[in-house]
């Protein structure tokens with residue numbers, strides 16, 4: 759696989775969509791005291807942009823969930839980094855880069871509900887690939903729905919490369 763020159767969403771399109779999402783989520787979360795839970799590493803740039811664009815005051819926690827090898831979801835979700843504590847009075851805003859098969863967001867939600875007793879869990883994902891779903895899983899807010907293509911940039915990687923790109927590109931077969 760190699761990086762395609764085609765940009766799917768450029769930095770201006772990303773920034774403008776983040777602004778819109780921030781306004782909507784601010785008004786939907788009014789009156790709660792939310793924790794922003796950042797799903798490392800792919801969601802980091804998006805989370806930082808979103809949290810800064812929002813007026814809601816957040817505390818920030820990190821979780822690392824890993825399911826991908828190369829461009830393939832393994833279906834099994836491992837948690838190398840997890841937050842701890844009792845979150846029974848908390849609304850959690852889980853910030854994801856992309857929802858694909860749905861296994862990761864579902865596994866994180868289950869951990870938050872069962873292990874941390876989170877009162878409420880809302881999910882925002884910058885991208886969504888609904889045609890790839892293997893388990894039922896719907897984000898409360900989505901930046902863009904896309905078809906079944908593998909994307910990189912704006913935090914998202916191909917074997918850890920390309921997370922630093924400011925625009926979102928697709929990958930294409932090499933050769």
Ligand code: 5GP
Nearest residue numbers: 831856857858859860861862908909914915
């Ligand atoms: P799921 O568990 O929903 O299949 O996958 C979620 C995770 O897989 C995402 O958080 C992301 O890390 C990775 N992923 C899924 N699709 C893509 C993609 O098109 N590009 C990249 N870079 N990662 C993806």
Ligand code: MG
Nearest residue numbers: 797800801855
């Ligand atoms: Mg991720």
